[in-house]
Amino acid sequence: MRTIDPARQQARRQQILEAAIACFMRKGFHATRTAEICAQASMSPGNLFHYFPTKEAIIAAIVEEDQRETAERFVAAGRASDLYQALLDIVDDSLRMLADPVYTRIGLEVLAEAVRNPEVFACVARGEEVRKAELARLLAAAVERGQARLALPPAQAADWVLLLLDGAFGRAMVEAHFDTAAYRALVLGALAAVVAPAP
Known part of the structure; x- marks a missing residue:
């Protein structure tokens, strides 16, 4: 055998x-x-x-691999000595990936398939739940350590961060010359309304 x-x-x-x-x-x-x-x-x-x-199994595996890599980034961020800076690093990494045509094109293909295919949607939704929970945990820990101030409860603050990042992803999909640096400034400015470094 x-x-x-x-x-x-x-x-x-x-x-x-x-x-x-x-x-x-x-x-x-x-x-x-x-x-x-x-x-x-x-x-x-x-x-x-x-x-x-099936092809659907392949695209589900692509989603799961991306989710695994995202989870690993959050785990690493949670070990950082400065959790507020770790959050900024996550934002920077997320925006940097928008300059990668493979990441954006495959991301769009996945979302389109999630609309049509309940199994792919369920896979994406599970990953989003984990992403939100890990981000909320990071924000709560930053507050507990006295490294950040939140204008909203951690779960809602996590929603705000994800809204900003997902919005930038959407703009990268439709802008021929997406300016990562310009959007970084916009995202950080909006982020400061809800998450700020502790004084």
Whole structure:
């Protein structure tokens, strides 16, 4: 009996996801055929379907990987000595990603699919719940340490931060020359209405 190699399996999954992202970037989710993903990944259909039975499963895995990376950033932020600065770093990282066409295009494809597909919507919604909860936890901890002041309860302040970041994402989708630095100034200005460093 063949021994299962978890590292090799993970590498194959990642190979498929990277191939799918390349195909989705070229043609979009619905116009991409599974055969094109197989060709991009240099993999047979049977091998691909062993890891992902449908295209929807692939896009769900892309969402889950992004959510895992986001959760890791929040965990790292929670270990920082200055939690207010850690929040600003999260804002900066989020805005910096808007300059990445792969991030923005795939993000848009995911949101479009979430509108049509209840399973993808549920996956996105779960990730958003975690993102909001982790951000609220970070804000509450910053207040407890005396490093930040909030004009709203932590959960509502987290909503405000996410509203600003999601709004910037929306503008990056429709502006041909999205000015990250200019939007950073706008976001930080609006952020200060609800979250500020402790005096």
